[in-house]
Amino acid sequence: MSIQDIISTLRRRWRFELVVLIAAVVAIAVYLYVQVPVYSATTRVYISFSGEGDAADGSVDGTGASESATSGLIGGSSFQYTPSEYVNQQLSLIPALVTTPAVLDGAADQLGLPSSQGLEESLSAAVSDGYFVTITAMDEHAQHAADIANAVASSLASQLASPNRSDTNLYIPSHLRLSIVNKAVAEKTPSSPNTKAIIGVGGLAACALACFAGIVRELCDNRIRRASEVQQLLHAPLLGAVPKSSSFQPGVPVIIRSSDTLEAEMIRRIASNLTFVVPDRTELSNVFVIASYGPGEGKTTLSIELAAAFAEQGRKVLLIGADFRHPSIAQRLGLADEVGLSHLLTGQVDIRSAARQYWKPGFHVLPAGRRVANPGILINSQSMRTLLHEVSRQYEWVIVDAEPMTVANDAAVFAKEGAKLVLVAGRGLSDRSQLRDMDREFEIINVQPVGVIWNFADQDRGAVKTHDKYYGGTKRRSGNEREAHPEIGPIPETRNGPTVAPDDQLAAGALTGRP
Known part of the structure; x- marks a missing residue:
């Protein structure tokens, strides 16, 4: 551990170190209190x-x-x-x-x-x-x-x-x-305990103990706390860091609701970086599979935000919910979830009925649909492969929200087909051994992630102040507030968010999805 690592550890563990320091100070105070003056x-x-x-x-x-x-x-x-x-x-x-x-x-x-x-x-x-x-x-x-x-x-x-x-x-x-x-005379101050010496030496010892405890806790903590660790373990570049913020709430994406906030800018930066990792257009190179090691790391939220960021640019975007075990995209966006990808792949509906238009004419959402007993059969079906190739040709960008790797390796299946795998790592949620195991699995099946998104990062107050100052001190918005942008027009406010209408703009030659 280098000096820089030690300093970073002490700064990161300051709360725990403060608790240890307070406990040590209390122990010193109790010791002085119970001592009989001599x-x-x-x-x-x-x-x-x-x-x-x-x-x-x-x-x-x-x-x-x-x-x-x-x-x-x-x-x-x-x-x-x-x-x-x-x-x-x-x-x-x-x-x-x-x-x-x-x-x-x-x-x-x-x-x-x-x-x-x-x-x-x-x-x-x-x-x-x-x-x-x-x-x-x-x-x-x-x-x-x-x-x-x-x-x-x-x-x-x-x-x-x-x-x-x-x-x-x-x-x-x-x-x-x-x-x-x-002759001996009566002293006014006791010789023992030496309060000043105990406080001085004890204070230094308490500080040293707090620092030592912070370093030990860091060494014993197997959780990933830094983006650089994810890069080293997965051998993938960092596409960007998303701060932990209350702006990311179910409902309208922050790109639409609060488009001038720092959170929205971070999403745009990640979307821009994704375009750089695929400079040459190849088969399925415009299909990004968003996955994480475990649940709760924010992959679905980031899938929605990235799709909205591409749609904001006027691109034709399709957001696919492929998490059959825990479908949530439709619910988050206020879309009907009666039909979706599962119905499409089993031939019950065609893509015109399964997909929905959201916010912009070129932004389409294909939710997961109903839960199925064995999602692996659908993911590995010929219908799924054919669908990926078809939508890759029809859309400029396709975002697939896949299941966590601990649940199933659907993301790896998509990546083997040619899609680009993007991993979301939540700060403090995955541990080193888990990511090492996932990296070994990727190496065995010859799959390489194109990048990592570091989620729930610590909020950089300096960056927030700089951003707000640059934008003239614009008030940071949250909730359902939204600033009207002339180039896109106001979004009609409804209880479920933006107006959702059946898609009538998909190509006439879209798949029926029969297996």
Whole structure:
């Protein structure tokens, strides 16, 4: 995954990342709320040498030692130390002495506590620079923490200066003395939790977690979210992208109802691109089969819109509803669906009775008709093949609304006959494995789609503003509103949309469609 892919993923998954970020922030807030504030207080003491002490404490091996006034040395002839050497040697023992029973019991007596139990866990000591030692106490109450630190320092000083040695303080060096330099005072702010540090580090961690979660979700999501993925999987060019918009509603096509909107312009662009993929006129090269991998990806809507876009140019267009399992073109356009393609192919009617004129004199619609038990028989019939070749000669453009590939491979049958296959991919509706399987099937049967239409794309607000600005800020229309175009004339408003009349303009030599 490249840097550009990561940035695109983060932008695309911002809603999910925002949820993760909010959850992390709430977790940090709850953590801070349940934490009990702990205050710390520190007493700073100075360790020095004292000539008054036990003679047995004069050397490291326990041999007798006595102070020599003339030489300033301690110990016998084999082990002799200067005062500074002695302090340096014993200084590291002081932090450990802070938590000894002799010191803690003395501190407990000063604090008026029944015992020293629990004091050790709240204490810490460390040697700082020179001969200084810091004794730190922690407690939920600031004043109590200061009292503990001062009491422990005082108790330690007493133990070091005590001339008496017993089993409890025998290990305490007798030649050291402790002076309190800075007494502990009650702090106003707690030392734990460190709210600022937790918020800062936690905030950065929450942002990183949100970004990581967005990338992981993208990697785990097998749905197609980008048009480039469809192009790579199906090895077909992108004919155009249609934004997700409420303008595409059952009824009058947006090309007719709101002809100056961005949605209508996108449909026109796709229709124009379709003419470029078939520069040379061959058998059935003007027949476009519109299909998708699964239902709900918008193939029927785009079939109607593309047919209307070609008719808008004054071309002679035939829209065929070949989705026998789920016929919907007639219902969407407000046409009667008593007869249609199924009746034509079974010889019950001729094409004059099955087809209907819609909107323009050259725009004809052949709905699917009634549902049939085995549509594959009709699709693979000689009557269907003959019909395709006949209408290909009679019309400039033929648009066929086929069934989804998951339901049947009717679209591939049309493509093998010579029609041009156009696939509609709905954003977030198909997954990568499904498109790979469909591409393998096309490769096996030697069918290559001429292009892909990316449907339900994210609305580009910048493109909308540019379009509206270019057209002078024209109000974007929806519903049944329509601007009258002088070159086509107003469409009579009826409950079912544009006026629909039986077609009387088809060629006299049209098929009867008998199998």
